[in-house]
Amino acid sequence: MSEPNEALRRLLRESGWTLSQCARAVNRVGAEDGTPLRYDASGVHHWLGGTIPRGQVPRFIVEAFSRRLSRTVTCAEAGFEPQSGQPSQQTDIVDELIELGRYDMDPSRRGVLGATLFSVTLTVPDWPNVAGRLVAVESGRAHRIGVREVDAVRAMTEELSRLDDQFGGRHARPMAAAFLVNTVGSHLRADASEPVRKSLFSATADLLYLTGFMAVDEGLHGAAQQYYLKALEYAGAAEDHLTYCTTLRGMSLQAVDLGHAKRAERLADAAAAAAPAAGPRMRAFLAGQQAHSYAATGSKHQALTYIREAEVAMEKAEARAKAFGSYAPSSLAYHVSQVKYALGDKVGAIESLKESDRLRHSHYRRSSVRYNSLLAERQFELGHLEEACSTWERVLDDYPLVSSGSADRKIQHMKSLLRPHLRNPTAAHVYQRAQDQAESA
Known part of the structure; x- marks a missing residue:
């Protein structure tokens, strides 16, 4: 018979969660990692009783507690054996x-x-x-x-x-x-x-x-x-201040896209603070991410202040210093769109995404698939089905030429949105086109 997991019970008390709240938090971490879970209160009850959850679930549990408690929780602290096989x-x-x-x-x-x-x-x-x-x-x-x-x-x-x-x-x-x-x-x-x-x-x-x-x-x-x-x-x-700040900014972008807005805000601020002598293009690069992060937390004043700072800096920017990690007007338009959307201006967000598409060089095909998919999703959200389908058609022009996880996820999301609308001939055509591409891949 399994021994009760008192270590996990202590963490649960510290978190203030109910069993159901704990289960939902673990399910969210699993979903973020691409592993759908359906745990409920009874599952947590079994863990407390000493049952060791299957597969990678112990990692999801300790990450959920780490997020809740704002500190690193280890598998050992949660009463599970340390996970092997990591670098x-x-x-x-x-x-x-x-x-x-x-x-x-x-x-x-x-x-x-x-x-x-x-x-x-x-x-x-x-x-x-x-x-x-x-x-x-x-x-x-x-x-x-x-x-x-x-x-x-x-x-x-x-x-x-x-x-x-x-x-x-x-x-x-x-x-x-x-x-x-x-x-x-x-x-x-x-x-x-x-x-x-x-x-x-x-x-x-x-x-x-x-x-x-x-x-x-x-x-x-x-x-x-x-x-x-x-x-x-x-x-x-x-x-190398430039790459240090660029990396922090990339970590902020990753965090905000995963829904961890406060974490993104802190990383974006850290990137800006570490680059006191940044040139105008770098300043736009960093301020645009700060604006996006603050908008995601609902901090309207700061978001608008930073997006304006990014716009002014972009006007002063000279030629880019690198082929990657640089910041172009199309990227700024994308950040303007994200700020508008987070602050409730969905129509304005769509127009800024269209502007981003107009300014983007054709070389950036993966970005076109991702950002035009986002444009179509927002058009769809406003009830503009035909316009969204037209945008998705352009996405499907590029998609077969791109090998990208984010592109794959965007196409799967498109299909899930269109599935209830297959009686519409335009929607049915776009959906079938996506199906045909998947079968021929």
């Missing part, structure tokens, strides 16, 4: 990077990395805690690298970013992971002058940020957080 903690920063990449590049191991959850209690290092810390790396001194090798890392990162923009990250991310393991890891262990090593750390941070961004697109939110944290560490070691 181990190493003291060598290169070992950590290689281990993370190996899980992502190997299809047989990728499921382990994908099992990591998005955590709202994750500790994010402040700039003073990472800046200038060029951690000593064991070097076999088998070879020496120079500027040429660093330039190659940056060129590869630009190419992977281009592939992600145009075709989605499903294929590009394992390539990025393999490059991290097989090439960047070797470079990091090579002999180099201090300026070259610092430049390599900066280039590595950029690549880690991009790989995390692609993991978000695929819905691997825990894995994305691990890449983002590594990017912060390497950016700090290189004293």
Whole structure:
């Protein structure tokens, strides 16, 4: 007979939850991770009685309590055995990077990395805690690298970013992971002058940020957080404010899209605070995300203040500094739309999304699928079925050319919205077109 789980009972008392509230919170975490759950009060009662929940459910339980209590709760603290199979903690920063990449590049191991959850209690290092810390790396001194090798890392990162923009990250991310393991890891262990090593750390941070961004697109939110944290560490070691702030901003975007608006707000503010001397384009980039985050929490005054700041900064912005992580007028229009929508101006939000589409370069195909899908959803929400179907038709023009988890989820959502309207010939045509594309994939 199982022993009662007194550790879990203590957590439940601390949370103030009823059994039903606890079950619903765990179900929400599972849904966010792509694992539908249907637990109710009786399920929690069984856990308290000593039943160990199946599969990955213990991870969902401790994450639910972590969110409720605003601190990290471990499996052991909840009365469950610690989960095995996760990438181990190493003291060598290169070992950590290689281990993370190996899980992502190997299809047989990728499921382990994908099992990591998005955590709202994750500790994010402040700039003073990472800046200038060029951690000593064991070097076999088998070879020496120079500027040429660093330039190659940056060129590869630009190419992977281009592939992600145009075709989605499903294929590009394992390539990025393999490059991290097989090439960047070797470079990091090579002999180099201090300026070259610092430049390599900066280039590595950029690549880690991009790989995390692609993991978000695929819905691997825990894995994305691990890449983002590594990017912060390497950016700090290189004293690279730009990539450090860009990564924090990416973490804010991830959080707000997952519905963790307060967390997104804090990350967006941290990104802005760490970039006091940012140029106008970077300032627009950061302020736009602050506006989106504050709007999501209902903070109207701050949201409108930051979106205006982003608009003024964009007017002053010069040519972009990078092919990825940069901010264009189409991106600003998207943020304006998000602010309007969160503050109740749904018609204005639609018009701003249309403006974003008009301004977006055709190269950014994955973004077009995502943002035009959002446009159609908002048109549909206002009862404009025919207009929404017209927008979805354009989405379906691009969708077969994109390999992206976020694009797949948008198409599935479109079908669920259209399913009750199949008596409408236009809706039926769009729905069948999506079905045909799925069958031919």
